[in-house]
Amino acid sequence: LTATGAGAAPGAGDAPAVTHTEDVMGTIVSFTVVPGGLPATAVRAAVADACRVLHRADEMFSTWKPDSPVSRLRRGEATLSMMPAEVADVLELCDEARTASRGWFDPWAMPGGVDPTGLVKGWAVERAAAVLRQAGAAAALVNGGGDLAAFGAPGPGARWRVGIRHPWRPDALAGIVEVQAAIATSAAYERGAHLLDPATGRPASGVASATVTGPSLALADALATAVAVGSDEALAAVGALDGYEGYLIRADGSEADTGGIGFVR
Amino acid sequence: VQRAPLLVISGAVAGFAGLIGWHSMAGAPAPLAAPAGPARAAGKPAQAGKAAAAGSSGHRGRAGTTRQPATAGGATGAAGAAGAVRTATGPAENFGYGTIAVRVTVRGNRVIAASVSILSTLEPTSQQISGQAIPILHSEVLAAHSANINGVSGATYTSQGYYQSLQAALAKLHVS
Numbered sequence: 480l481t482a483t484g485a486g487a488a489p490g491a492g493d494a495p496a497v498t499h500t501e502d503v504m505g506t507i508v509s510f511t512v513v514p515g516g517l518p519a520t521a522v523r524a525a526v527a528d529a530c531r532v533l534h535r536a537d538e539m540f541s542t543w544k545p546d547s548p549v550s551r552l553r554r555g556e557a558t559l560s561m562m563p564a565e566v567a568d569v570l571e572l573c574d575e576a577r578t579a580s581r582g583w584f585d586p587w588a589m590p591g592g593v594d595p596t597g598l599v600k601g602w603a604v605e606r607a608a609a610v611l612r613q614a615g616a617a618a619a620l621v622n623g624g625g626d627l628a629a630f631g632a633p634g635p636g637a638r639w640r641v642g643i644r645h646p647w648r649p650d651a652l653a654g655i656v657e658v659q660a661a662i663a664t665s666a667a668y669e670r671g672a673h674l675l676d677p678a679t680g681r682p683a684s685g686v687a688s689a690t691v692t693g694p695s696l697a698l699a700d701a702l703a704t705a706v707a708v709g710s711d712e713a714l715a716a717v718g719a720l721d722g723y724e725g726y727l728i729r730a731d732g733s734e735a736d737t738g739g740i741g742f743v744r
Numbered sequence: 745v746q747r748a749p750l751l752v753i754s755g756a757v758a759g760f761a762g763l764i765g766w767h768s769m770a771g772a773p774a775p776l777a778a779p780a781g782p783a784r785a786a787g788k789p790a791q792a793g794k795a796a797a798a799g800s801s802g803h804r805g806r807a808g809t810t811r812q813p814a815t816a817g818g819a820t821g822a823a824g825a826a827g828a829v830r831t832a833t834g835p836a837e838n839f840g841y842g843t844i845a846v847r848v849t850v851r852g853n854r855v856i857a858a859s860v861s862i863l864s865t866l867e868p869t870s871q872q873i874s875g876q877a878i879p880i881l882h883s884e885v886l887a888a889h890s891a892n893i894n895g896v897s898g899a900t901y902t903s904q905g906y907y908q909s910l911q912a913a914l915a916k917l918h919v920s
Binding site: 498500502507509511620622625626627633639640641642643644652655662663664665666688690 | 837838892893894895896898907908911912915
């Protein structure tokens with residue numbers, strides 16, 4: 480565990496935005512918090528509480544840690560009734576995501592037993608953001624390794640602006656969207672270079688990048704995973720959901736979106 | 745709806761005229777290559793039928809717009825072109841393969857260079873990965889910074905540490 484990068488950055492409102500980065504869940508989670516009227520000490524305490532939520536999620540849901548509750552569940556050494564309540568909550572959300580994605584997100588179809596990994600990071604980051612909101616922060620953006628949860632406004636009349644990583648051009652963004660609550664991107668590049676077509680340098684699978692926005696990062700995370708697997712069919716499922724929008728870049732570079740994702744450009 | 749790749753090194757971004765060059769780890773000038781045009785020459789246009797089918801209420805956005813990438817050479821250089829040249833170094837951040845600290849140079853509000861001032865890696869494999877990753881990170885961070893955005897969806901965690909260090913360096917210079 481390291482907690483580095485704490486410091487202040489320019490922001491809107493009475494007090495400057497507070498930034499913090501936390502090494503957790505196998506990634507770096509970064510916080511940008513607009514305090515509003517919240518005293519600096521309270522902001523620090525809220526960020527620490529939010530980090531505890533993330534670490535607790537990691538302890539419960541890591542499939543890399545053999546003694547985590549989920550690992551024991553996967554091996555059949557424990558039943559759901561023996562799990563922390565959050566495990567049942569997450570599996571309930573997984574079931575909802577499976578239905579919403581028309582089966583393209585299915586933790587129960589994973590080898591080695593139920594694997595909620597595709598939803599857990601978004602769920603945890605969403606909860607971390609909720610801790611900051613409940614503490615009274617005016618606004619915040621929590622970036623969990625590329626899955627982001629937000630609330631409030633970064634400044635008067637402003638909205639959180641989030642770039643979408645371009646799947647094969649590091650000097651470009653695929654787009655920029657204004658985010659009110661959640662955005663998640665799932666991409667072939669996360670799965671390793673062996674999926675890249677050596678002739679083109681592009682991912683060999685049908686989907687290069689899948690992005691979903693919506694009110695819940697847990698569901699957006701799961702749906703982005705679904706679109707990365709199910710391509711246009713899964714994108715259609717996202718478009719049918721109230722409040723959720725999707726953006727797909729296929730491996731051949733062609734694109735589709737659900738129309739309402741709100742690209743700034 | 746075919747969207748051209750969005751090169752955010754654009755004079756259209758208020759306050760940031762774009763970045764014209766980076767320094768490599770060794771400090772040798774490494775100008776960012778100007779984009780050579782759409783990267784998706786082989787890409788087929790998105791099928792309108794599919795895009796429409798994906799939306800519950802039809803197509804709602806960005807009708808008929810195909811944007812060409814802006815080039816670094818297209819930056820106007822107006823905002824922040826004048827002003828003192830200042831440099832700051834961000835804190836060392838975990839970047840996945842070790843720790844990294846980013847030094848950034850601005851003229852006015854315009855980032856004109858970034859380099860890695862501290863880099864420690866855990867093992868030879870990591871050093872090799874770092875050597876490949878850092879030029880990419882320079883470009884990624886450039887894209888993020890010049891677009892005046894708050895984060896990047898889908899960005900690897902490696903770039904987050906780099907980004908954090910760079911953001912902190914910019915904060916020291918009162919450039920957000």
